[in-house]
Amino acid sequence: MTVERKKWRDLPIGGVIITGGNAQVYLTGNWRTKKPVIDMKRCTNCMICWVYCPEGVILVKDGKITGIDLEHCKGCGICAVECPTKVIEMVKESKDE
Amino acid sequence: MTQTVTQKIMALNGAEAIAEAMRQINPDVVASYPITPQTIIVERFSEFVADGLVDTEFVAAESEHSALSASIGAAAAGGRSMTATSSQGFALMWEMLYIAAGMRLPIVMAVANRALSGPINIHCDHSDSMGGRDSGWIQLYSENVQEAYDNTIQAIKIGEHQNVRLPVMVCMDGFTTSHAVERIDVLDDNAVKKFVGEYHIDHPLLDVDQAVTYGPLALPEYYFEIKMQQIEAMTNAKPVIEQVSKAYGSISGRSYGLVEPYNMEKAELAIVILGSTAGTAKSLLDDLNDPRLGLLKIRTFRPFPTEEIAANLRKCKAVAVLDRAASFGSIGGPVFSEVRAALYDEPKRPQIVNYIYGLGGRDTTTDMLKTVYDDLDTVAKTGKPDPVQRFLGLRDD
Numbered sequence: 001m002t003v004e005r006k007k008w009r010d011l012p013i014g015g016v017i018i019t020g021g022n023a024q025v026y027l028t029g030n031w032r033t034k035k036p037v038i039d040m041k042r043c044t045n046c047m048i049c050w051v052y053c054p055e056g057v058i059l060v061k062d063g064k065i066t067g068i069d070l071e072h073c074k075g076c077g078i079c080a081v082e083c084p085t086k087v088i089e090m091v092k093e094s095k096d097e
Numbered sequence: 098m099t100q101t102v103t104q105k106i107m108a109l110n111g112a113e114a115i116a117e118a119m120r121q122i123n124p125d126v127v128a129s130y131p132i133t134p135q136t137i138i139v140e141r142f143s144e145f146v147a148d149g150l151v152d153t154e155f156v157a158a159e160s161e162h163s164a165l166s167a168s169i170g171a172a173a174a175g176g177r178s179m180t181a182t183s184s185q186g187f188a189l190m191w192e193m194l195y196i197a198a199g200m201r202l203p204i205v206m207a208v209a210n211r212a213l214s215g216p217i218n219i220h221c222d223h224s225d226s227m228g229g230r231d232s233g234w235i236q237l238y239s240e241n242v243q244e245a246y247d248n249t250i251q252a253i254k255i256g257e258h259q260n261v262r263l264p265v266m267v268c269m270d271g272f273t274t275s276h277a278v279e280r281i282d283v284l285d286d287n288a289v290k291k292f293v294g295e296y297h298i299d300h301p302l303l304d305v306d307q308a309v310t311y312g313p314l315a316l317p318e319y320y321f322e323i324k325m326q327q328i329e330a331m332t333n334a335k336p337v338i339e340q341v342s343k344a345y346g347s348i349s350g351r352s353y354g355l356v357e358p359y360n361m362e363k364a365e366l367a368i369v370i371l372g373s374t375a376g377t378a379k380s381l382l383d384d385l386n387d388p389r390l391g392l393l394k395i396r397t398f399r400p401f402p403t404e405e406i407a408a409n410l411r412k413c414k415a416v417a418v419l420d421r422a423a424s425f426g427s428i429g430g431p432v433f434s435e436v437r438a439a440l441y442d443e444p445k446r447p448q449i450v451n452y453i454y455g456l457g458g459r460d461t462t463t464d465m466l467k468t469v470y471d472d473l474d475t476v477a478k479t480g481k482p483d484p485v486q487r488f489l490g491l492r493d494d
Binding site: 005006007008009011012013014015016017018020 | 199200201202262300307308309310311312313315318319321322323325326329330
């Protein structure tokens, strides 16, 4: 993940954030050492992981879990712990990914 | 000088003069906590509030930490805010000093300089504000009551300038200036109102139509850039201080630069000093009437006027820098270290020595300053600055 960041002259002064809803553009995925991998065949779409995820990175479409937003997932592992059917595994990431 | 406005002669001490300037500035918020010798400033100002002479929201905070926190909140919200402190109160504000500067809020704070504990002492030295010299605040040091008044009004314009946006400390010597009544010229209320103008901030926290975040997390990817902006703002402050001084001179007839040379035209031996002792040195120089002896008063310690100091001292044979604060374990006091560094690039440097003086309110007399000039004469003749650090007015063997 490479991010183009503004130079010091172009940033608002004093560290003030002058727009709302910009947590989306701040990518926290590189904080992670392990990523959650869901076994989609066994997932029951109970949405427990979606409820517990502190970052809101469990992606859902039409009532079904479709994947994980890895640009923002910090790898906390709460989803894996809370999953009642134990279909989420925390997998160590390698450099070539 | 162009047309100046009508001024009133008043007999005020330094603290009352600053309170008077604050009344004329009429800030939106003043948050403070009393501490000797600053107390008179906010005490007098609270009377102005009670008498309905200002529109200010006065916050009697439970500590200096809270006082500066409230000032920060008020400034971020979109209001002009001022406060005052001394010594331990200054120390208690410590973490908030950096936050005010880091968030680029142009708060103006009067500092009645007082020694830090321990042992406890209520009298003047500069250990409080000198300790805060790297907190990102502009620092103006006042020689007398008139300057304390004039600097307070100018501080508003300096800090709020679009290219600066930094908090400003207006320092004066505790008791020596804060409690000494002097005859000063006070500007007309309307002239001050016009001079300081309206407070404007680009992104006020209370603008509900455009929500902003103050004080967010800035990790390694952003923190450095934000600090660079502060470094740049301090550089920008130098010409702004001079412009504001000029503009102030045009209404008051009193103009101050970053430094004030006194009898420096042909001076071979010079003393560098800030605060009220510069007045003592002027008095001595007037008595001695010797063109070989000069004084360089530093009015602006932050931003540090490196070029101006070098330009004034480069032709001297020997220089003594007087520090009213010790920097324990350093080569000398904070003023000395920086003045000495300012001369490093000079092809022909004067001999330079440091005197620690006046700690905890120890009196510094004209006779004592005379001994400094005598010492400088020896240093110039021998070409040896040893010892580099000396102590003026200390009981020694």
